[in-house]
Amino acid sequence: MTNPLAGLFRARRKEAATPALYARGMRLCGEHLAARGDTSTPRQARLDQAIGAFAASLDNPSADSFDALLRVGEHALKADGDSGLGLALAVADTSTRIRQRSKGAWRLRGLALDGLGRDPEALESYERYLSLLQNTDAAAEVARRVDTLRRRRACLEAAAALFPEDGSALRGLPGRPTAAVEPEFAAYVRAQVARHGAGDPAVRRLVALYSGYRRLVERSGMSDPLLGGSTPIGVGDLRGLVAGRTVCLVSDTGALAGSTLGAEIDRYDLVVRCDTFRVRAADTGERTGLHAVSLRGDTPWEGPAWTQSAGVRLVFGDPAGNWRRAVRQRLVPGAQEHIGDASLRRPLDDPALLGEDGWGTGTTTAFTVLRLLDFLDVSPRLDLIGFSGPGRLRPPEAEWVMDRATHVDDSKMRIALR
Known part of the structure; x- marks a missing residue:
C-alpha cells in the first residue's frame, strides 16, 4: 500500500x-x-x-x-x-x-x-x-558545441579504426581531457607517418582526421559554413547595393515611441538599424535592409546570436581575430542575405577605405555606418530619424552631422544629409 x-x-x-x-x-x-x-x-x-x-x-x-x-x-x-x-x-x-x-x-x-x-x-x-528546453532554437550555441564535441569524438574513433593493430593507443582518448588527447594524437600520427610513409592512403586519411580534430579544438564547428546562402560582400558590392536608393538610419533609443512614423520609415528603399534594435510597426517601421553592429568587450564572440532578419549585415570590430571568431559564432544561417567581409570591419580607421584619424575605437555604431554610407556617396537621400536629441550620438559625431545637414525637421525627428 x-x-x-x-x-x-x-x-x-x-x-x-x-x-x-x-x-x-x-x-x-x-x-x-x-x-x-x-x-x-x-x-x-x-x-x-x-x-x-x-x-x-x-x-x-x-x-x-x-x-x-x-x-x-x-x-x-x-x-x-x-x-x-x-x-x-x-x-x-x-x-x-x-x-x-x-x-x-x-x-x-x-x-x-x-x-x-x-x-x-x-x-x-x-x-x-x-x-x-522547450525551444532548442534558443540554445543554438550550445547545440553547436554539442555537434563540435561529437565530431571531435568521431575523428578520434575513425582514426583508431584506420590501423586496427595499432589503434588501441587511440581508443581510450575520447574519454580523456582535451589537453591530454592532443599530444598523444599528434604522437600517434607521427608514428604512423614514419611507419607507413606519407603517401599511404590510410596515413593521408589519418592526417586529415587529425587536422579536422585540431580545427574543432581551436573553434566550434559550423553546421552550415555557407550560412544559408549568405553572400560575403566588400566595399564595391555594398556600393552597388546602396546606389540610387533612398536611405534612412533609424534610432532605437526610445525616441520614436508614439511617433507613428513607422509607415513613413518603411517607404525608404533601405532602412538601416544598429546593434540590438526593437521593431514597433507603428513607430519604427518593420523593414530592415541593413543591420550594423559593433563588437564590444574582450570576448565579443560570446554575445547573443544575430537572429534579426536583414538584407545586409555589417559587423564592425577589431582586432581581426576577435572579429572572425564573433562572425563565425554569432551569425545565424538564413538571417541575412549579405554579410560584410573583412574590408568593412573597421571603415573609419582603415587606410584603404576612409582612414580618418581622430575618431578612435569608441565611435557609435550609428555614426560608423552613417559615415560609411556618406563616404560611398551613391544615395540620393540619406536621412537620420530619431537622432536629434542629446545622447543619441557622441558630441563630436553630432557636430559632424549638423555641420553637413541640409535640412532638419523637428516635427518628424529627421535630419537630412542629402
Missing part, C-alpha cells in the same frame, strides 16, 4: 538539505577567494561582487539565492583561468543538486567542463540542458 505521507517526507528532507547546499556554495566561494590572494582584475572584481550578492541573499527572504549562486558561476567562468573554471564547476554541481531540472545549472556545468577540456562530461551536461 502506498504511504500518502511519503511524498511529504521526501519534500521536507529536500527542504532541509537545501540550506546545507547553499552553505556549501558559500564555503566554495570563500575557499576560492582565500586561495586567490590579493590579485585583482576587472573580471575578478565582478566575480567578487557576485559572491557578495550571493552572501547577502542568504539572509534575505525576498532574494533569490539560487539565481545569485548561478551568477557566481557565470562570472567564475570568465575569471581566474582554471581556478575560476573549477569554482564554476563546483557551483554548477551544487546548483544541480538544489534544482535537478534547472536549465541554467546544467548549461553552466557544461560550459565549465568544456572549458576544462573534459569533453565527455561536458557533452552529457549540454545534452541534459537541451533536453530541458
Whole structure:
C-alpha cells in the first residue's frame, strides 16, 4: 500500500538539505577567494561582487539565492583561468543538486567542463540542458558545441579504426581531457607517418582526421559554413547595393515611441538599424535592409546570436581575430542575405577605405555606418530619424552631422544629409 505521507517526507528532507547546499556554495566561494590572494582584475572584481550578492541573499527572504549562486558561476567562468573554471564547476554541481531540472545549472556545468577540456562530461551536461528546453532554437550555441564535441569524438574513433593493430593507443582518448588527447594524437600520427610513409592512403586519411580534430579544438564547428546562402560582400558590392536608393538610419533609443512614423520609415528603399534594435510597426517601421553592429568587450564572440532578419549585415570590430571568431559564432544561417567581409570591419580607421584619424575605437555604431554610407556617396537621400536629441550620438559625431545637414525637421525627428 502506498504511504500518502511519503511524498511529504521526501519534500521536507529536500527542504532541509537545501540550506546545507547553499552553505556549501558559500564555503566554495570563500575557499576560492582565500586561495586567490590579493590579485585583482576587472573580471575578478565582478566575480567578487557576485559572491557578495550571493552572501547577502542568504539572509534575505525576498532574494533569490539560487539565481545569485548561478551568477557566481557565470562570472567564475570568465575569471581566474582554471581556478575560476573549477569554482564554476563546483557551483554548477551544487546548483544541480538544489534544482535537478534547472536549465541554467546544467548549461553552466557544461560550459565549465568544456572549458576544462573534459569533453565527455561536458557533452552529457549540454545534452541534459537541451533536453530541458522547450525551444532548442534558443540554445543554438550550445547545440553547436554539442555537434563540435561529437565530431571531435568521431575523428578520434575513425582514426583508431584506420590501423586496427595499432589503434588501441587511440581508443581510450575520447574519454580523456582535451589537453591530454592532443599530444598523444599528434604522437600517434607521427608514428604512423614514419611507419607507413606519407603517401599511404590510410596515413593521408589519418592526417586529415587529425587536422579536422585540431580545427574543432581551436573553434566550434559550423553546421552550415555557407550560412544559408549568405553572400560575403566588400566595399564595391555594398556600393552597388546602396546606389540610387533612398536611405534612412533609424534610432532605437526610445525616441520614436508614439511617433507613428513607422509607415513613413518603411517607404525608404533601405532602412538601416544598429546593434540590438526593437521593431514597433507603428513607430519604427518593420523593414530592415541593413543591420550594423559593433563588437564590444574582450570576448565579443560570446554575445547573443544575430537572429534579426536583414538584407545586409555589417559587423564592425577589431582586432581581426576577435572579429572572425564573433562572425563565425554569432551569425545565424538564413538571417541575412549579405554579410560584410573583412574590408568593412573597421571603415573609419582603415587606410584603404576612409582612414580618418581622430575618431578612435569608441565611435557609435550609428555614426560608423552613417559615415560609411556618406563616404560611398551613391544615395540620393540619406536621412537620420530619431537622432536629434542629446545622447543619441557622441558630441563630436553630432557636430559632424549638423555641420553637413541640409535640412532638419523637428516635427518628424529627421535630419537630412542629402
